[in-house]
Amino acid sequence: MSDxxxxxxxVTCGCCLLLSVVSCEExxxxxxxxxxxxxxxxxxxxxDSVCYIRLTKTFDCTGNTYDYIQSPTIQxxxxxxxxxxxxxxxxxxxxxxxxxxMIVQKKEDGIFxxxxxxxxxxxxxxFTLPQGLDLEASYLVVKIxxxxxxxxxxxxxxxxxxx
Numbered sequence: 001m002s003d004x005x006x007x008x009x010x011v012t013c014g015c016c017l018l019l020s021v022v023s024c025e026e027x028x029x030x031x032x033x034x035x036x037x038x039x040x041x042x043x044x045x046x047x048d049s050v051c052y053i054r055l056t057k058t059f060d061c062t063g064n065t066y067d068y069i070q071s072p073t074i075q076x077x078x079x080x081x082x083x084x085x086x087x088x089x090x091x092x093x094x095x096x097x098x099x100x101x102m103i104v105q106k107k108e109d110g111i112f113x114x115x116x117x118x119x120x121x122x123x124x125x126x127f128t129l130p131q132g133l134d135l136e137a138s139y140l141v142v143k144i145x146x147x148x149x150x151x152x153x154x155x156x157x158x159x160x161x162x163x
Contacts, residue, residue: 033060034060035148035149035150035151036057036058036059036077036148036149037057037058038055038056038057038077038144038149038153039055039056039057039058040053040054040055040142040144040155041053041054041056042054044140044157046124046127046129046159048124049123049124050121050122050123050124051121051122051123051124051127052104052119052120052121053082053099053119053120053121053142054118054119054120055076055077055080055082055118055119055120055144056075056076057075057076057077057148059074059075066111069111069112069113070112070113071113072113072115072116074113075112075113076116076118077144077146077148078146078147078148079146079147080144080145080146081098081143081144081145081146082098082099082101082120082142082143082144083096083097083098083099083142083143083144083145084096084097084099084122084127084140084141084142084143085140085141085143086127086129086138086139086140086141086159087138087139087140087141088133088134088138089138089139094129094130094133094138095127095128095129095130097122097126097127098122099120099121099122100120100121100122101118101119101120102118102119102120102121103115103116103117103118103119104117104118104119105117138158138159139156139157139158139159140156140157140158140159141154141155141156141157142154142155142157
């Protein structure tokens with residue numbers, strides 16, 4: 001074995017030994033308390049008579065996760081306000097509506113509690129659009145306000161469907 005290869009091996013082994021005995025002085029806390037993150041699921045189709053979205057949240061758990069998620073309220077925000085806003089591309093508010101909280105049929109069996117099965121919905125008559133509005137030049141903002149987070153939660157999506 002050449003002297004250069006022998007030296008490279010000795011230096012590599014020395015570095016590995018040194019790194020294995022040196023450690024961080026700060027402990028890592030994997031359970032840092034943070035604001036919950038909103039998880040929104042829904043298909044928004046202006047041709048439907050009713051539009052539903054499901055709003056759940058992430059949560060912190062320091063105990064047995066399976067026992068914790070059996071609580072029926074762990075996955076939902078407490079009394080959020082959920083709104084749809086339709087904006088034109090020239091930044092003018094066209095329409096605003098508040099979605100209603102409602103309980104729908106039980107969820108299928110799984111690890112989370114089956115009840116309540118909460119969604120937020122709005123009927124087409126409650127989200128009427130002005131005649132002649134160019135929907136291709138519009139966008140929808142879904143806004144969520146809750147006391148459990150420190151900031152407004154929102155998402156902006158193109159509103160490209162034809163009624």
